[in-house]
Amino acid sequence: MHVIADLNVIPLGVGVSVSSYVAACERVIREAGLEHQLHAYGTNIEGEWDAVTAVVKRCHEVLHEMGAPRVNTSLKLGTRTDREQTMADRISKVEGLLRE
Numbered sequence: 001m002h003v004i005a006d007l008n009v010i011p012l013g014v015g016v017s018v019s020s021y022v023a024a025c026e027r028v029i030r031e032a033g034l035e036h037q038l039h040a041y042g043t044n045i046e047g048e049w050d051a052v053t054a055v056v057k058r059c060h061e062v063l064h065e066m067g068a069p070r071v072n073t074s075l076k077l078g079t080r081t082d083r084e085q086t087m088a089d090r091i092s093k094v095e096g097l098l099r100e
Helices: 019-032 049-065 087-099
Strands: 001-012 035-041 042-048 071-079
Touching: 001 019, 001 049, 019 035, 019 042, 019 049, 042 049, 049 071
Parallel strands: none
Antiparallel strands: 001 042, 001 071, 035 042
């Protein structure tokens, strides 16, 4: 099943700056070869359900390996059965409406 996810991973107990942890998760996503888009408060990811959820698990593993004692994740998942849709489709639809 194809899924579009909005992932926000927050390492706890590592201090104020978390950018190195965010970069580590981005590397995991890139290595998985999934379509993704970093944004200010997380990352949108699309792909097959099992591949996307495996990336979320791997992000947790990597952050714990980096020394984060706790990792908190917010995850929104969306699927459709009526038609195929990508992240780019969703964005272009709204941008088209804004041009009208």
